[in-house]
Amino acid sequence: MRAQGVAIFDSGVGGLTVFKEIRRALPAERLVYFGDTARLPYGSKSREAVTRFCLEIARFLLKHDIKMLIVACNSASALALSALEDALDIPVLGVIGPAVRAAAVATKSGTIGVIGTEATINSRAYEDALAALNGALKTAVKACPLLVPLVEEGWWAHPVTERVAQAYLRPLKKTGMDTLILGCTHYPLIKAVIQKAAGGRRVRLIDSGEEMAREARAWLKVNAMERRTGKGSQEFFVSDAPDRFKRLARRFLGAGVDRVTLAAVEA
Numbered sequence: 001m002r003a004q005g006v007a008i009f010d011s012g013v014g015g016l017t018v019f020k021e022i023r024r025a026l027p028a029e030r031l032v033y034f035g036d037t038a039r040l041p042y043g044s045k046s047r048e049a050v051t052r053f054c055l056e057i058a059r060f061l062l063k064h065d066i067k068m069l070i071v072a073c074n075s076a077s078a079l080a081l082s083a084l085e086d087a088l089d090i091p092v093l094g095v096i097g098p099a100v101r102a103a104a105v106a107t108k109s110g111t112i113g114v115i116g117t118e119a120t121i122n123s124r125a126y127e128d129a130l131a132a133l134n135g136a137l138k139t140a141v142k143a144c145p146l147l148v149p150l151v152e153e154g155w156w157a158h159p160v161t162e163r164v165a166q167a168y169l170r171p172l173k174k175t176g177m178d179t180l181i182l183g184c185t186h187y188p189l190i191k192a193v194i195q196k197a198a199g200g201r202r203v204r205l206i207d208s209g210e211e212m213a214r215e216a217r218a219w220l221k222v223n224a225m226e227r228r229t230g231k232g233s234q235e236f237f238v239s240d241a242p243d244r245f246k247r248l249a250r251r252f253l254g255a256g257v258d259r260v261t262l263a264a265v266e267a
């Protein structure tokens with residue numbers, strides 16, 4: 001019998017940074033990935049649109065016999081997590097909670113920076129989650145919309161990306177932050193550039209993919225739903241341009257993916 005899967009979805013290819021961490025943490029699981037490449041970016045869209053897309057994707061993924069849904073996309077986690085939780089009767093995990101919990105533990109100064117897309121930052125989801133966790137924490141946020149296309153272009157150590165990151169992070173450096181949440185799927189790929197622009201090693205970077213993988217594994221274990229033996233597998237679906245996804249996946253994962261299936265998810 002086929003094992004029940006763990007589904008991971010994102011607006012596109014960026015969620016592969018989260019997928020990679022989950023693959024590492026849960027090697028025996030059947031993973032099902034969906035990238036909404038026909039409708040990305042989510043980071044500049046409204047709550048209404050992103051919520052509708054997410055519910056359609058969830059309906060599609062539920063047909064694939066899954067036991068958990070992981071929202072790898074920060075913008076989708078910021079805008080649509082509660083709608084997904086209300087609509088589904090399987091556990092739904094978003095990337096904001098794990099990152100916020102890790103940041104709250106890591107900070108000594110009490111000031112946490114958050115960078116992400118416009119949709120993520122404007123939603124105030126990170127600020128609200130940090131305030132709910134500890135009212136004494138200070139948050140400094142900055143939307144960095146140019147970083148997503150630069151990462152997709154492969155300009156990971158490029159002087160233009162360095163300049164852009166420096167310009168975005170300059171105001172945050174003045175806030176006394178000692179911890180910075182990478183609140184977007186693409187940012188782990190330019191960690192070195194962000195680290196330098198944020199002021200060097202004295203700032204601790206929080207990678208939401210790593211934190212998500214840790215919490216997903218803990219959740220499955222505590223609920224006795226973890227698959228611990230056997231060989232894991234992976235399936236990839238996208239709503240457009242599977243060849244481009246395949247090409248970028250090689251870079252994002254550091255390994256090729258065999259098959260990417262085009263899937264229609266509209267209601």
Ligand code: DGL
Pocket residue numbers: 010011012014015040041042043044072073074075076116117120148183184185186
């Ligand atoms: N995956 C998105 C996020 O993490 C970035 C790309 C987009 O805007 O769709 O917010």
